[in-house]
Amino acid sequence: xRTSTALRLLALGLGWFAxxxxxxxxxxxxxxxxxxxxxKPYFAKLYDEGERNAVLNLQTLAVVAMQQREYTIAERALDxxxxxxDAVAIQDANAxxxxxxxxxxxxxxxxxxxxxxxxxxYYRGLLYLRxxxxxxxxAAFLNAGMQIAFSRNEKYKGDFGLMNLLASWxxxxxxxxxxxxxxxxAALSEDATLASAPALGSVLVLVEAGQGPxxxxxxxxxxxxxxxxxxxxxDVLESVKMVDGETRExxxxxxxxxxxxxVQYQAMNRGGRPIQGILDGKVEFKDTASAVGSxxxxxxxxxxxxxxxxxxxxxxxFGLAGMFxxxxxxxxxSAAKPAADTRAWLNLPREIYIxxxxxxxxxxxxxxxxxxxxxxxxxxxxxxxxxGCTLLWGRTRxxxxxxxxxxxxxxxxxxxxxxxxxxxxxxxxxF
Amino acid sequence: MxxxxxxxxxxxAAVFLSACATSGGAQAPIDIDxxxxxxxxxxxxxxxxxxxxxxxxxxxxxGSPELTxxxxxxxVIIDAEYFQNDSSQIINKNxxxxxxxxxxxxxxxxxxxxxxxxxxxxxxxxxxxxRQGVTDAGTTGLTRAQAGADFRLGGRIASVxxxxxxxxxxxxxxxxxxxxxxxESGMLIWEGIYEFSRASADDIIYR
Numbered sequence: 001x002r003t004s005t006a007l008r009l010l011a012l013g014l015g016w017f018a019x020x021x022x023x024x025x026x027x028x029x030x031x032x033x034x035x036x037x038x039x040k041p042y043f044a045k046l047y048d049e050g051e052r053n054a055v056l057n058l059q060t061l062a063v064v065a066m067q068q069r070e071y072t073i074a075e076r077a078l079d080x081x082x083x084x085x086d087a088v089a090i091q092d093a094n095a096x097x098x099x100x101x102x103x104x105x106x107x108x109x110x111x112x113x114x115x116x117x118x119x120x121x122y123y124r125g126l127l128y129l130r131x132x133x134x135x136x137x138x139a140a141f142l143n144a145g146m147q148i149a150f151s152r153n154e155k156y157k158g159d160f161g162l163m164n165l166l167a168s169w170x171x172x173x174x175x176x177x178x179x180x181x182x183x184x185x186a187a188l189s190e191d192a193t194l195a196s197a198p199a200l201g202s203v204l205v206l207v208e209a210g211q212g213p214x215x216x217x218x219x220x221x222x223x224x225x226x227x228x229x230x231x232x233x234x235d236v237l238e239s240v241k242m243v244d245g246e247t248r249e250x251x252x253x254x255x256x257x258x259x260x261x262x263v264q265y266q267a268m269n270r271g272g273r274p275i276q277g278i279l280d281g282k283v284e285f286k287d288t289a290s291a292v293g294s295x296x297x298x299x300x301x302x303x304x305x306x307x308x309x310x311x312x313x314x315x316x317x318f319g320l321a322g323m324f325x326x327x328x329x330x331x332x333x334s335a336a337k338p339a340a341d342t343r344a345w346l347n348l349p350r351e352i353y354i355x356x357x358x359x360x361x362x363x364x365x366x367x368x369x370x371x372x373x374x375x376x377x378x379x380x381x382x383x384x385x386x387x388g389c390t391l392l393w394g395r396t397r398x399x400x401x402x403x404x405x406x407x408x409x410x411x412x413x414x415x416x417x418x419x420x421x422x423x424x425x426x427x428x429x430x431f
Numbered sequence: 432m433x434x435x436x437x438x439x440x441x442x443x444a445a446v447f448l449s450a451c452a453t454s455g456g457a458q459a460p461i462d463i464d465x466x467x468x469x470x471x472x473x474x475x476x477x478x479x480x481x482x483x484x485x486x487x488x489x490x491x492x493x494g495s496p497e498l499t500x501x502x503x504x505x506x507v508i509i510d511a512e513y514f515q516n517d518s519s520q521i522i523n524k525n526x527x528x529x530x531x532x533x534x535x536x537x538x539x540x541x542x543x544x545x546x547x548x549x550x551x552x553x554x555x556x557x558x559x560x561x562r563q564g565v566t567d568a569g570t571t572g573l574t575r576a577q578a579g580a581d582f583r584l585g586g587r588i589a590s591v592x593x594x595x596x597x598x599x600x601x602x603x604x605x606x607x608x609x610x611x612x613x614x615e616s617g618m619l620i621w622e623g624i625y626e627f628s629r630a631s632a633d634d635i636i637y638r
Binding site: 098105139 | 473515516517518519520522524592594596599631632633635636637
């Protein structure tokens with residue numbers, strides 16, 4: 001008995017080794033060893049969850065990396081994410097599976113909803129600003145605005161005016177006053193509230209406030225994707241104060257922050273998703289199959305009972321056939337998976353405030369910006385200081401996720417073994 | 432005894448199968464002709480566009496008497512400094528200007544000469560070392576100053592985007608203009624344009 005157990009354990013061990021899982025764990029450890037400590041949990045999740053959640057995990061990692069001043073990592077993470085967002089899925093097997101009645105929407109590779117794609121371009125734009133590449137920063141902000149233009153609701157189509165306003169600032173810093181004016185006008189036409197925004201000079205202050213949208217599935221089968229506000233996710237900024245960058249105490253200047261972008265609004269006012277039609281079709285199938293199953297089973301049961309009691313074999317057989325059809329229909333109903341995909345980019349802000357500063361205030365030590373009322377994780381840094389333009393960027397909330405948000409997605413998809421292997425090789429090469 | 436052998440065989444078979452099930456490596460790299468559209472494509476400028484446009488501009492410039500039939504070989508700067516990206520596409524402009532310069536330099540066979548202004552800092556350092564006597568003068572001799580240029584490339588990448596939210600169709604018109612500017616008079620002695628329009632729609636599950 002003992003020998004048998006030992007053999008089983010040995011076999012399991014050998015199987016695990018031969019399956020490549022050992023090699024993967026070994027490679028993961030080696031991969032994580034070389035990463036900065038605060039980013040290790042994010043890299044671990046990225047490595048474990050593979051290609052299916054690549055965009056989601058790369059975006060999350062990028063924002064934490066920006067907070068940790070690991071800008072090269074943030075740039076590479078966003079470049080990889082944007083490559084995948086921009087790629088047009090043609091004959092993509094996972095996309096086809098997501099459309100299937102018997103697969104959940106979440107089997108697809110994550111690309112995010114329009115507000116999430118928009119914010120990926122926004123962060124890449126900030127990083128281009130950091131290096132003084134105003135032209136590519138402008139391209140990124142223009143793309144950020146265009147992602148929202150996919151809104152199904154004409155009323156809300158392309159109304160993320162902040163992105164054109166930032167593109168305008170890029171043109172201004174790049175010495176293209178005409179384009180700057182055009183883009184500012186475009187921003188105002190998209191979002192009339194921006195008419196009250198401060199005129200942007202050579203110093204731009206950006207403060208990201210609060211916690212961004214959360215997703216949930218509503219409806220009988222969780223088939224309707226809804227966007228919800230994060231609990232206690234709202235930070236209304238009363239003032240933004242610039243303080244000495246070293247002591248973080250000596251006050252240099254105060255600003256009146258202006259709410260220029262509302263990520264929550266962008267998530268909640270998009271109109272229906274085209275895929276909703278497919279999910280509704282899955283619901284209809286599930287409900288119909290379930291109803292057919294119930295009726296067929298009941299009729300079959302009654303027919304069988306009557307057949308047995310009256311000795312009518314034909315009626316009995318009919319009853320058996322009905323029960324069989326009922327079983328098949330019930331099985332089909334159970335197999336239908338109409339639930340909406342609720343994976344969400346969790347370290348997005350809820351709102352984005354802007355302020356314009358006098359460059360004279362930037363003399364002396366590097367300044368930091370503190371938002372009031374301050375949250376425990378308030379912190380801002382000079383992100384860019386190139387070609388006469390300076391960007392100060394900060395958040396009222398930390399970008400880091402808690403342990404439950406960092407838990408590895410339990411969804412396992414055996415069909416991605418090869419693409420995940422390629423993805424992990426790519427990670428080792430790129431980071 | 433027979434039962435134990437049977438168990439052992441079963442276990443060994445399981446090990447063998449688990450190894451077989453996960454065998455197979457990543458897809459081997461494949462060579463793709465850079466002048467044709469690859470399997471991954473979007474609506475913006477791609478590798479084959481860069482090859483096509485720089486080849487076309489090169490042929491056009493070589494056919495321009497203002498540039499290639501001058502009594503004295505003109506000095507030209509071709510880099511990305513004044514080549515603007517005004518489009519909605521994030522792009523490395525050097526990929527365009529570097530290919531244009533390299534191919535033009537090879538094909539012009541002395542009809543134009545090229546100034547590497549992007550290397551001015553490197554050249555200045557070496558000139559300083561030579562003049563301070565830290566190094567000798569080299570073999571090609573000293574010049575009073577770095578080479579000035581007669582013409583410089585300018586240009587712009589522009590785009591017009593449109594989207595149909597109902598069909599998910601995204602369309603982009605991209606226009607790339609090239610201008611050769613006389614660095615004394617500001618006259619545009621040569622210009623070229625490359626333009627295209629592309630449309631695509633992502634899968635409905637991503638719209």
